[in-house]
Amino acid sequence: MPSWPDALQRLEGAYSDHTLRAYRSGFVAFSSWCRRRRRPALPASPETVAAYLDEESARLKPATLKQRLCAIRKIHQLSDLKDPTAHPDVELAMRRARRAQPTRPKQALGITATLRDQLLAACADDLMGLRDKVLVSVGFDTLCRRGELVSISIEDLTRTGQGRYTVLVRRAKNDPEGTGRIAHLSTQSTALIDSWLDKLGTERGPLLRPVYRRRVPALHLTPATVSRILKRITARAVEVNVSKKVSGHSLRVGAAQQLTLDGKGILQIMRAGGWRSMNVVARYVENIDADVWN
Template identity: 75%
Template sequence: MVAWRKALQRLDGAFSDHTLRSYRSGFEAFSQWCRRRRKTALPAAPETVAEYIEEEAGRLKPATLKQRLCAIRKIHRLCEHQDPTDDENVELAMRRARRSQAARPKQALGLTANLRDELLLACSDDLIGLRDKVMVSVGFDTLCRRGELVAISVEDLTAKGQGRYSVLVRRAKNDLEGAGRISHLSTQSSRLVDQWLAAIGAQSGPLLRPVYCRKALALYLEPLTVSRVLKKLAARADVEPELVQKVSGHSLRVGAAQQLTLDGRGILQIMRVGGWRSMNVVARYVENMDIDVWN
């Protein structure tokens, strides 16, 4: 089984770290399942993959099963084996899994402008609190996914007129070429960025950094940190517990899209600002808004 890990290294630099971790963990889960049942994982027979889907469908969501299939497919191709997922039995197993768990996808709680302001007020007055303010304010303005947000560097900031910044969001999951997109920060966000950079004395490197012993380290945050910070601030801001559970690293992106809709922006404008290529995704974000806003 060492061979497939070595083969996966060929993808370094061609795919994001998140994608590589997904391939690695997905195939590892499949191979462990195969070992417990004394089945061959590489090369795997289509019947084995179909059985895996059928058995795991009661425990895993269809999206997770799809992710596992992608990992199995990629590893087999890298090792020059026939793709076992390209089989009618596997397709039927996936269709049964999707139908057995038919449900609308859960959406993160959208942190619209009012909730954003509550989270900003809930930030502490120390260096961590200042970092958290930058995270919330910049994340809202840029509509960044959590991975995009923590990847912003100081070099991605460009000073504009009136003390404001624009930000180059260098890469997104739907931007494989890395062309990036330009986002613009509000005056409030720009001031927070200036305060943060002055406090940590940074002129280059990561914008958002971990803080230990009252010192910001020149390291990039893990994407999961965004979710943890937002949940922490939501709880501190006395957001209802059931709503705190719905806060995720996607909440700023969802909330900003909803706020743009409340402000009268059209869907094409929202797609451009957030870097979306699918109108359906944006439509899902705004569908849960209170219909009373239109009255």
């Protein structure tokens, strides 16, 4: 029987790097727990997995436990072993974990059009400030997740007959085959991109890049950097307490909320953001302040 890292290596190229890291870290956590209790992690018995869930549910959220179960299941499948997570005892343990922590998922503060404009005005006038403006404006227009946003390359941009850009969002969380979707950029985003590309002096490579004083290497930003940039600009534009509620998902949330405020239907919003579930979109827009409708 191959070791579980060898088994996991078979997934290279078939799954995203994020998914592979989640499988790896999830099974490492489970195997460490098993080692401390002198239980085999591979193959694991249903009793072991259920005991793991019961114990860890005191400190881990149900969503995290679900991710760990996915890792345990996948490693066993790749090793041609019986899946212990399919046993009724494991299902019952997971139900106990969910009932013990009945929480709603926290939603990031939505950056709607008003806050977006405040962020753009707060960006510095230097090279990094221009990059930040492109990030904010393009992120809002495309409703991209942070990983999708930093993956955009200059080659993904196409100028339309109206003079504005469209961008091909090549790969999304719910689009593992990379079919992609076309997002339309505003005149404002187009002008910012033109200024940014003029500074870069290139028509190839990552659109959003790290800036080290006057040096801009041809590297993609990391998804985590999006969160830090948005928090930094929000703290400058509004206040620190507001910035704490902002995440890398705030542009996507806020743009969906803005489309709702603009009277767009849920199918239009789903198409704009590449959603396939109405329930997800409904959660995004449920926190809109009712006062803005009056």
